[in-house]
Structures are given as structure tokens and as C-alpha cells.
Amino acid sequence: MFPYRGRGGRHLFPNPARLSKRRPGEETLYIIPRIWLDPQQVNRVTPVRAMRVLLITNYFPPHYQGGAEVMVYNTCHGLLQRGVDASILMINARIPGGQDRYRDVQGVPVHEVTYRSHLPGNPFLQTFDPRIYRDVMAEIRRVQPDLVHVHNVSGATLAPFVACRRVNVPVLLTLHDHWLLCPNNMLYKGDGALCDPAEHPRGCSHCFRRQDFWANIPWRRQIFARLVQNVRFFISPSQKLVDLHVAAGYNPARFRVVPNGIKPALFQTPSDSLVREYVRESGLFRTLLLAGAMVESKGIKTVIEALPLLARYVDRFRLLVAGRGEDRFLAALRRFDPSVVKLLGQVPFQEMRALYAATDLTVIPSVWYENSPMVIYESMLAGTPVLGSAIGGIPELIQHGETGYLFSPGDAVALTERVIQHFARSAPERRAMRRRCVEFAHTHMTLDRYLDRLQQVYDEALEA
Template identity: 50%
Template sequence: MRILYITNWFPPEVKGGAEVSLYHTCRAMQRAGVECSVLSINYRGATAADEWYQVDHIPVHRVHFSTHWPLQETVDLRVYRVVLRELAAVKPTLVHIHNVSGASLAPFLACRRAGVPVVNTLHDLWLLCPNNMRYRADGSYCDVARFPNGCGRCFRRYDYWAPVPQRRRLFAALTANVHAFISPSQALIDRHVEAGYAHERFRLVPYGIDEPPAAAPRHPLVQQIVRGAGSQPTLVFAGGGHEHKGAQVVLAAIPRILMGVENARVVIAGGGEERLLERFRSYGPPVVMLGSVGFADMRALFAAADLSIVASVWHENSPLVIYENYQMGTPVAGSRFGGTVELIDEDRTGYLYPVGDAAALAAQVARHFRKAPWERRQMRRSCVQAARTRLSLSAHVAAHLRIYEEAQAA
């Protein structure tokens, strides 16, 4: 079996969990005897590129264009031609497409032209919304029943692409050759079904990532936190200053957390909007600002933390940060919204609170630290168990192989 993976970005260029997940999928597929290659194609590159390289024996063809025009965001003919050439050169058994907001829907059309079977992993709501989130500028959520053709009031400070008339209908037609949409969460499937997609086109497959080898952190502040692990209650929020990740909710919760948990420390990792990062800094020493942190260092940070916060205020799919925390044995306090609900087993691997409710988040944090040490240790063991069973990489790969065989047979 020979699989060509198509994505906007691939390590060492990483924008989020989608690229990390795909990397782990490729590595595991290779171990299973599947021949894999990656086409990383994007019209939003800082500079133009056409080069081959390898990441841990995964062959990657990186093709980036440094210019694009809004009319090309639906179908970019440059991307279409590159994908056709790649298909002719690689001759894949099947193409597995991931994020395409920087490549248009040209990969789907090229695969249709070449007659190659296609599956597509959905990491967000790009089929339904130009900002991939159904999140509006006023912080509300787009109702597909009220706005079947889109609300026109999208949150536009991050990704925003192809806001064309009848976008949902057009995108459904352009992806008609997809044999199966793979979704890491039932919540994401439900959002697409309520927008008119047939339920039988979807396959539920949680993410899977390798358990990392132990590595000493390089970030100086992470080193300090790791050395002092257990000396004071430590919470981690890896959403930085990003509104859709719930930065404003965490900001509002911090005063209550500091009042309710003696000597608490809140660690903020990641970049984002300066106006939000500055508000975090205003809390002084109890809030530790790390800035950008590498993946290995984040694992060390999660391992040293008592509790991690996932405060997303959009229809989050299946946050990879929860998988990473569980592997390190760290419970998660997450918003009761989107795919987060499916990952957190209340009082066993973490806590849920109403989305956007800072007071409820702070109350759950305080409840965690009121538990006896043995209860918190049991939660840590439950997190590791979840990571190694229902959220394991082996289960993820086995499900993908079944879908690949099904697509080829069809």
C-alpha cells in the first residue's frame, strides 16, 4: 500500500495539532509496512519553495507559493497542476488529504481527475465556515439553520479563506469524491450532519500520538518549573493569547484561582494577541509567561503540572493538547463544548465546566486541589491509562488501515 498525504504544513513547519498528528500517523504507518510520502503544499508561504527533504525517514515534498489572490482560494490552478504531477510521480494507492486552507480545494479535483481514491481528515469546520470554526466576531456561534449559506459575520483575526457565495454548497460539490471523512470527534461529525452532510460518509477515529522518550527541557523557565515540581500548585494553559482558545476566560478565572488555591502558579505557554498577553503579564509573579515553547519542552511542562486548562470557546475538534497531557499523567479542566467533552472522563481524567464560564472553571480548579493527594495520584494514573488504551496510536493506525482498505475496495 502506498499512501500520499497532502497537507498545508508538515514538520519542521508546525502551526497546530493537525501537523503533529499527521507526523505521528506517518511514522506509525511506516512501522506497519505502509509506504508513505507527504506533499506539503501552500500558497501562503513566506517565500516560494520546491524542495524534497526527510523527517525521520518520511519523504516530504514541500511546494510553497509566496503569492495568491482571493479568487484562487477555492481552486488554485497552480496547486492543481502540482498535485497532478505528484500523483503521476508517486502513483499512490490512495490519497489522504488533511488541512487545505492554504492550498484550496484543488487537491480534491486533481485526485478526481487522476481517478485516485481519497479520504480526508477533518481537523476543524473548514467545510462549513471561512474561519474554520463557526465562531463569530461577537463571540457567538454561527447557527447553520439560521444561516445555511454562512452568517457573514465571521471572526477574522486568524484563518479566513474563500468567503464565496454559496460556499457550503460549492465545497460539498468539490469534495464529492471523498470516500470517507475521518473525524477525531463525534462532535465534529454532528456539526457536519446538521449542516446537511450524510452521516454514513464519516468515520470516527480519535487521534493517536507516540509516547515521547524522556528528554530534559531546554527552555530556562520550563527547567525551573520542572526542578520545582510538586513545590506549589501549578496549572498550565497552552493557549497563549488566542481568543478562540479561551484566553479571556482564563484571564477572568485567574483572580478566583489565586484566591481559592493557596500559592497557586498559572503558567501560560504560546504566543497570540499582544493585548491579551499583556493582561496576563499584569498579574505579576503568580502568572509565568513562557512565550513559544517546543514540543519536547511542553511535554516536560505538562508532566510537572498538577492540572492543565483547555478553555476553548469554539467547536474544538479533539484537542491534541489533552492527549499530550494524558500521556504525561496530567488531568485537564476543559470547557463542556465540542470534542473536549468526549476526551474528559469527569473526576477520573479531569473536569468539565460550561463554556466561557470563568467562575465555574475556577471552582473546578479549586475542587481539584481540595482532593486528597492519593485521589490526585489516581487521576494521574487514569490519564495514562486513557492515553494507552482508547486514545492510543495503535488503535488510531488500525482504524485508518481499515478505512484505507474500504476506500480501495469501493
Template identity: 30%
Template sequence: MANKFFFHKGGAEVVMLQERDYLLHSGVEVIDFSMQDERNLESPYESHFVSRKDYEGRSLSKLGLALSLIHSREAVSKLAALIDKMHPDLMHCHNVYHQITPSIISVAKSRGIPVVLTLHDFKPVCPVYLRLRAERPCSLCLDGDFRQVLMNRCAGGSIGASALLYAEAAIQRWLGSYEKVDRFLAPSRFMRESALHRFRSDQVALLYNGVGTAEIEVSTRDEGYVLYLGRLSREKGVETLLRAHEAAGTWDLVVAGTGPLARGLQMRYRNARFVGQSSGQALKATIGGASAIVVPSEWYENCPMSVLEAMAYGKPVVASRIGGIPELVVDGETGLLFEPGDAGELRTHVSRLMGDASLRARMGAAGRIRAERQFSIEKHNANLLQTYRSLVNA
């Protein structure tokens, strides 16, 4: 199981570690492959992990550093040694881009090992992985013309960074790295349809993320505040929510998370309560006390764990009608959907919920039932293991 982070950094790591725990408890031997980091969980294979690389904020003008983002000789060497030592039946890749690189796919395939890759983001069909151009949703690269990332300077307006990401995408396509994957796992129909622009239909399977409903108790607490939980960045739409809150003036808003916009948002929107990054029992208490959860994303979300966890806690969800979100939230039944970026519609929906406690309770209860029936971690894991077995048997 390969993922560049071996700690709870984001949604990809939550899914990966959930699957790892399930496999270990099912008697399956799991061989970890990741990047060294002081935040890592313990692993008997950590001596095989690649050295830590942090590209964020670094200049990639040096050729060697830039090339390591495309092809990691260290990852290839260390994974080859680990495979030759352990002889695994299958390799499952999660978020391996840049620090580990897709070069490891060829290592496994050269040894006759089937490869699974979960599409946590759009990287195989979008060099900048978010499908955003000038901070707006974009589909230009889906037809395979990766020059668009260069022409539009999609990497933060930088011609150098955009050129590097274009080169990475073009080289991986020339090497056929992703084409060697036996099975892509798409956590939403929207993601699967995006991937089918490049890959065969039988190569991409739908597998929604799962949430541990058995471990999450329904919360009947309703302390009168709306909760945003996530990264404070442009594509997450948090500023649209803050504008809606300012205009309404009748309900409380708690913002939990950090990100590049944190300082500016706190300065401009003083009526909201910013609580920073939260985890463990503090996070559970914050979710448990919320009246509703808002997911105001303005990019093509895949299968956000924030929505699944809100449903598991029995909380109604107000969310953008974009990407894979409408596959999770049943409009008018488990929550309310609004057009991305429409602060007025968002304000109307939240105000409606906050003015009707019985509606909140009904939608929250319906969301919990939907989470148990459609998105349980047990259902996810059973389908995952079935995928593994089909590939190994073949």
C-alpha cells in the same frame, strides 16, 4: 498525503506527521504534497510542493490573489504531475484550505483515486472554520445557508473578507469538491454530528486522534502549578482562566504559548507566569512538573491534543464542557468539567484539585489508563489503515 504545512505548526500537523511516520515504518510508500517553507521537514517530494503563500494580514482586494485562495492552479498542476508520475492508491487530505485549496480533490478523483479528508476543523460546514460569530459559538451555517457569514461579517467584522469566504464556500459547493470525498474522518462525535448536516452518514467515520503513550512516561512530579498550554486567543478561553487565577490567589499558574492576546494578557495579569512558546524537552519538563492541565476553551473544540497529552502524562484535566472535550475527559474520574466562560466554577474546580494531592494523583492515573485504552496512537493507526484498505479494495 496533503497538508499545507510540512512542519509541526499545530494539532493538524501533529496528527498528520504521526500518521505519516506510522505508514512509513509499516512499509507503506508515502508521497508528500505541501507548501514550500524554510521550516519544513525534509521530503523527497519537496520539489513538487506549491510556492509559499501567506494570506494572514494581507489585503485580498486584488482579484487574482483572492481567486487563488479559492482555486489553486499551481496546486492542481503540480499534483496532477505528481500523481501521473507516482500512481498512488489513495490520497489523504488534512489541512489543505486556502494555500492548496480543495481543488486538488477533483484531480485525484478524475484519476480514479479515492480521497480521505480528516476534519481537523469545521471548514466544510462553516466558511470561517471555527464556528464562531461575534466571538461566540455559532451553528447558523450548518443548514447550508452560507450567506450568514456575509450577513454577520463573521470574518473579523470585515465585509470584504466575509464576502470572500462566502464566495469560497459557495463555489466549492457548486463544484462539489467536498461531495467528492470518499471518507471524512471526524476526530470526535461532535465533529461527526456537525458534518452530518451536509454529508451522508456512510461518508463520515469517527476516528479519534491518537497519542503515543508508549513514548510518553507517566510523570509523578507535582511541582505545585497549574498549566495552560496553547494559543493565546479569545476562543481558547485563556482570559477566563487568568480571571479565575486572580480571584483565587492560592495557586500558581504557568501559561505556555503565544498568540494575538499575549502582550495584553501579560500586562493585565502579572501574577501568572508567561513562558512563551515551548517545545522539545522544555515542553516535556513543563508538562511533567504540572499539578493539573487546564483547557478552558470557549469554541467548539474537536479532539484537542493538549487533553490527550495531559492524560498520557498522568495529569488531571480541568476543561470546558464544550465540543468534543467531554468525549475525552470523564467528569469526576479523569478530571473536572465546567461551563465555558464560567470563571467562578473554573476557580472552584482548580482550587479543589490543588488542595488535594491524592485526588490529583487518582485522576491523573485514571486519565493515563483511559489514554492507553481508548486513545492510543496504535489504535488510531490500525483504524486508519483499515479505512485505507476498505477504500482501495472497493
């Protein structure tokens, strides 16, 4: 079980009233505090409960399932398996419906709270939603966590941090994007230019009043920094994300780098007929896989520009596109020969492992500061090298020439050259590259490695 030392003995020798709230099946340890008890009482034992962690997120399946939501699930499920009493609060003011329900998602307890409408009023009120503050406070009182671990909460305003401060519960925040720094979360302008976080607020007028409902607050970044002062540590999957926040004025001592992790799973025969067909045909083509959202920031324009070159210079070339996206980009992809470009639409998560394994290269052509894309983890675990743009945290995960290739963001010619370089290698060399991907994933990208590091940060936060 996860070693819990407590804070000043408060939870090491808990109040019996709190112990009466112990959940069914909760693991209990017993100790004999000899130096605190009368010698005649040394045979009495005091129960010690497991650490209790509340994870807060603004999205969770079935509402949305991206890399962040997968990591929230994996974190909670992994902690539960290690004896930590973990649960999830999904709270969001942007999802209509007015739900307040408890549910079990494949062994993970989830409390889902949504509202019937957005909070009206000025942007300051929308920065701090009193309804969310009230419900987070109620959840903290119900769960009585030793620590709160926040993930994406842009749809929940900054109220969860204020609630944790009010009751003096240690809180951590995992950074999945640039939410604290930028109104559009991406440090990326509509014209394709990247932003320098040190130059705020110059150049931000393009996004003010166009993005999040609090984007037009004067000095947004300073207000955000003030309201997250009680965050003990910011957890970042990549060093690049830390560097960007430090450039914006955050203290580097408050950050801990904890790369994501993924749980190895046995290969399963895909149930989707299209996926089964492409898996069967994998040996007939030289296949590139593009997985994720087909939007400009993900570099879809670079792939579209490279397609004529790839079709011309790579024999038996085929591109598989898994995911949804903007109509203009999907329409551009449909203009190509259907034997060259295959649009699969949204592929179920459990089917993707087979698709990765049947692919020669997975491409991540992003043109914004990606953090630590889960696509890279999933692809390497399946033994497929990754062709990624050298931006954000992507270069931290790819060993150029060993487990994949890097190219300049937005450079369609460079992307094409890397694909040609890969297929110019002999078949034994490409097989060795796939083995290195699997070895690297099992050494550096496992869920156990992630949880080990995360629990060290939990310990450190409780001792601070």
C-alpha cells in the same frame, strides 16, 4: 505488513513497468497465482508491492507545528514503520518563497511546494488554484498512490480533490476544523457567539469578505460540497465534528470517527533552563498549565477573569502559560503578580512532556467547537488531569471526576470551583487520578490504536 487486497487485481498483479519504479528498500511479497497461469508456469512468481499512500497538507514543520501537523507527521511515520509506502506533499499558495524541494523530516519524505505570490483574480479562481492542480497532478503521477489522504488544505484551495477525481484515485479527508462549513473555519463569530451550521447562510455576513480569500463566494458551502463529492470518507477525530457536518447537510454514512493518537515517549530531562526550573519547583506550588495559542476562541478571557479568584482561594497557586498569542491578552496576563503568572512563550515540543508531568492540572478553556485537542492527549499521557470546557469534542476525551473536570464554556466561576474541588481532594486521591489518566491514555489514545483504525478505513475506501 499492512494487508493490501488491491482493486480488482490491478495492483495485486501489477504491470512490470510500474514495478521498475519500486523505490530502493521497498518491501516486496511474492505469490503464485495458480488459477491464472498455465500449469507449466506455476513456479513463476509475481511481485506485489506495498500499499502506497500520499498525504497532502498545507502546512508542515518548520513552517508551522500545531496539532494537525503533528498528526500528519505521526501518521506518515507510523505507516512507514508498518510497511506502507507513505510520503507527504506539503503544498500551499499562501506561504511566499517559491520553493519546490524534497526533504527528509526525521525519517519522513516530504515534497514541499510553495509559490512566489497569491493567485490574483476573482474569488472563484482562488477557490481552485490551477497551479496547485497542476502540481498535485504531477505528484500523483510521480508517486502513483493507491490512495490519497488529505489533511488541512485551506491554503491549497480545493484543487487536490479535483486532481484526485481526474485520475480516479480514492481520496480521504481528515477534518481538523469546520473548513467545509464556515469561512473562518470555526463556526464562531467575532462577538463570541457560536453559529448553528443548519442556519447557513443566515448570520454569515459577519465573516463574508473578512476571512478566507474565498469567503465572499456566493453559496460557498454548496460549492465546497460539490467539489468534495469524490471524497470516499471524511475522517473525524470526534463525534461532535461529525454531528455538525451532518446538521449542515452532509450524509452521515460518509464519516468515520478515528480518534487521534500519540506515541508514548520516555521522559527526558528538559534542556530549556526555564522549564527545568519550573519542574524542580513543582512540589512547592499548586500549578495550572495553559498551553496553546492565547486567542479569544481558546478561552483566554475566561482564564484572565478567573485569575483573581484562583489567587485568592487556592493556596500557593501558580499559572504557567506556554505559547504565543495576541498582545492584548499577553499584556493582561503580565498585569498579575509575576509569582502567580509565569509566561514561558513558545516552548519546544520535546520539552512539553516534562512540563505536563510537573503540573497539577492542564486547562483547556475553549469557547468554540474544539475538535479533539492534542493538548488533552499529551497531558493525560504525562499523567496530568485536564480541566476542559464542555464544548465540541472535549467532553468525549475527559471522564468528569476521573481523568479531569468539565465546566461551562466562558464561566470563570465554574472554572475556579473545579480547581478548588481538585485541590480539596486528598493527595492519594489526586495520585490515583493521575494513574487513571495514564491508563486511559495507554488504552484509548495510543498511536497504534489510531493507526489500526485508520488502516481499517483505508481498506474500506479501497473496497468501496
